[in-house]
Amino acid sequence: MKMIKRLLYLGYYLKQLDREKLGLFLDYTAKQTGKSKAAILADAVASVFKYNISILEYFQFRFFEKNQIEREKWAGTGYMYEYQLLMNPKSARGILDDKTQFYKSYAKFFVHTVADIADLKSKPEIVRRLLENPSGKIVFKAADGKCGVGVEILKTADFTADSIVPFMEKNQFDLVEEFIIQHPKLQALSPSAVNTVRIFTQLNDRNQVEILGSRQRISVNSPVDNMAAGNMAAPIDEKTGKVWGVAVYSDITKHDETKHPVTAIDIIGFEIPFWKEILEMVHEAALLHPENRSIGWDIVVTEKGPGFIEGNHDWCKLLWQLPEKKGMKSILESHKKSYV
Numbered sequence: 001m002k003m004i005k006r007l008l009y010l011g012y013y014l015k016q017l018d019r020e021k022l023g024l025f026l027d028y029t030a031k032q033t034g035k036s037k038a039a040i041l042a043d044a045v046a047s048v049f050k051y052n053i054s055i056l057e058y059f060q061f062r063f064f065e066k067n068q069i070e071r072e073k074w075a076g077t078g079y080m081y082e083y084q085l086l087m088n089p090k091s092a093r094g095i096l097d098d099k100t101q102f103y104k105s106y107a108k109f110f111v112h113t114v115a116d117i118a119d120l121k122s123k124p125e126i127v128r129r130l131l132e133n134p135s136g137k138i139v140f141k142a143a144d145g146k147c148g149v150g151v152e153i154l155k156t157a158d159f160t161a162d163s164i165v166p167f168m169e170k171n172q173f174d175l176v177e178e179f180i181i182q183h184p185k186l187q188a189l190s191p192s193a194v195n196t197v198r199i200f201t202q203l204n205d206r207n208q209v210e211i212l213g214s215r216q217r218i219s220v221n222s223p224v225d226n227m228a229a230g231n232m233a234a235p236i237d238e239k240t241g242k243v244w245g246v247a248v249y250s251d252i253t254k255h256d257e258t259k260h261p262v263t264a265i266d267i268i269g270f271e272i273p274f275w276k277e278i279l280e281m282v283h284e285a286a287l288l289h290p291e292n293r294s295i296g297w298d299i300v301v302t303e304k305g306p307g308f309i310e311g312n313h314d315w316c317k318l319l320w321q322l323p324e325k326k327g328m329k330s331i332l333e334s335h336k337k338s339y340v
Contacts, residue, residue: 003049005078006048006049006052006078007049009048009052009054009077009078009081010045010048010049013048013054013055013056013077014055017055017056018056021056021251022055022056024251024253025056025059025252025253026040026041028059028252028253029059029064029252032064032065033064033065035064040064043058043063043064044058044059044063047063047071048078050071051063051071051072051074051076052076052077052078052079052082053074053076053077053078053079054076054077054078057074057076057077057317057318059252060250060252060318060322061074061076061321061327062252070327071327072327072329073326073327073328073329073330074321074327074328074329075317075320075321075327075328075329075332076317077317079317079329079332080314080317081314083294083332083336084294084313084314084315086336086339087202087292087293087294087335087339088292088293088294088295088313088314089291092289092291092292093292093313095289095292096292096295096310096311096312096313097144097313098143098144099141099142099143099144099174099175099310100116100143100174100175101143102308102310102311103175105288105289106285106288106308106311109281109284109285109307109308110307110308111180111300111302111304111305111306111307112133112177112178112180112300112302112307113126113129113130113133113177113178114175114176114177114178115127115130115175115176115177116174116175116176117165117168117169117174120164120165120168120176121165124161127161127164128161129178130156130164130176130177130178131156131159131160131161131164132156133156133178133179134181135178135179135180135181136155136156136157136179137153137154137155137156137179138153138154138155138156138159138164138176138177138178138179139151139152139153139176139177139178139179140152140153140154140167140168140171140173140175140176141173141174141175141176141177142172142173142174142175143174143175150173151224152171152173153179153223164176180194180300180302181302181303182194182195182300182301182302183273183274183301183302183303184303185270185271185273186273186301188263188265189218189260189263189265189267189270190218190219190220190225190260190262190263190265191263192219192220192221192222192223192262193219193222193223193224193225193231194225194300195216195217195218195219195225196217196225196298196299196300196309197214197215197216197217197236197272197278197298197299197300197301197306198214198215198217198233198296198297198298198299198315198319199211199213199214199215199278199279199282199296199297199299200212200213200214200294200295200296200297200315200320201282201283201285201286201294201295201297202293202294202335203286203287203290203293203294204335204338205335205338205339207287207290209282209283209286209287211238211279211282212294212320212328212331212332213235213320213324213328214235214236214237214238215233215234215235215236215319215320215323216233216234216236216243216247216270216272217231217232217233217319218231218232218233218234218247218260218267219231220232220260220261220262221262227249227250227316227318227319227322228250230249230251231249232247232248232249232257233247233248233319233322233323234246234247234248234267234268234270234323235323235324236272238279240271240275241271241272241275241276241278242269242270242271242272243267243268243269243270243271243272244268245268245323245324245325246258246267246268247260247267247323248322248323248325250318250322272301273301274301274305274306277305277306278299278301278306281299281306281307281308282297282299285297285308285311292311292313294313294315294335295311295312295313295315296311296312296315296316296319296320297310297311297312298310298311298312
């Protein structure tokens with residue numbers, strides 16, 4: 001049964017495969033190891049079955065440098081799918097999957113104005129707040145968008161109180177938000193995008209909140225900050241709120257960074273503003289809807305304090321493990337035993 005499931009996973013990985021990226025990674029790995037591309041690819045496919053990872057994760061986890069014991073430590077796509085299905089059942093995860101449900105359910109943790117079409121039609125003061133927000137921009141989103149897909153940023157000057165709703169209905173947008181002005185420290189670090197903090201929470205078998213990891217996402221000449229778009233992430237010390245390691249890419253051909261490659265701001269030692277408030281917020285939020293037990297929270301930090309952007313039931317194993325430079329599956333295994 002396990003092998004049949006992994007065969008199905010392989011079919012999914014092949015369907016979703018970024019072949020250009022695979023070619024890039026194969027070229028790089030062949031040069032690094034001196035092995036043939038055929039041998040590397042064969043090992044990658046075998047690893048799909050043996051370690052429950054995707055083909056690209058073979059390269060991103062640098063399995064071409066690792067022995068069997070080291071490879072066993074990494075949580076890949078197949079493993080994470082099964083783990084998150086257990087922790088965040090399909091019957092409960094809609095509150096995280098749908099951006100409209102999320103903002104309505106976790107509204108107390110937002111520091112920026114968000115509205116759906118129903119809000120705009122019934123509450124004209126929200127329309128006014130959006131059009132008069134200090135950034136001069138508004139963000140339109142699809143409720144089911146992922147990784148920056150289904151997002152459009154436009155000037156408030158292009159809209160009137162009567163034109164926002166027709167624009168959203170015509171272009172199939174479900175939400176409109178005030179464009180966030182991030183904290184000056186984060187703006188100085190990287191001004192090309194709003195740089196969010198990702199915190200992974202887990203409810204243990206006593207319904208206590210545990211932090212599985214904290215990351216600072218850092219944009220590099222990009223309007224978004226996620227690693228899939230070519231950006232970096234660095235690990236944050238939970239106790240101090242300071243970045244303690246280098247920033248890494250998911251592209252294995254790029255080197256780690258100790259300073260931002262554009263602004264030259266130091267990454268190691270960078271202190272996240274309002275860290276105490278961030279931790280208090282995620283601890284409270286993680287207990288608000290405990291039917292979802294393992295969540296990746298995206299947090300914006302402004303001069304007014306921290307607030308949520310979204311919560312993810314299918315949080316990213318690359319963002320979790322790559323900045324730590326180690327496989328962390330054993331952490332999840334300890335939680336999984338309580339629910340199997």
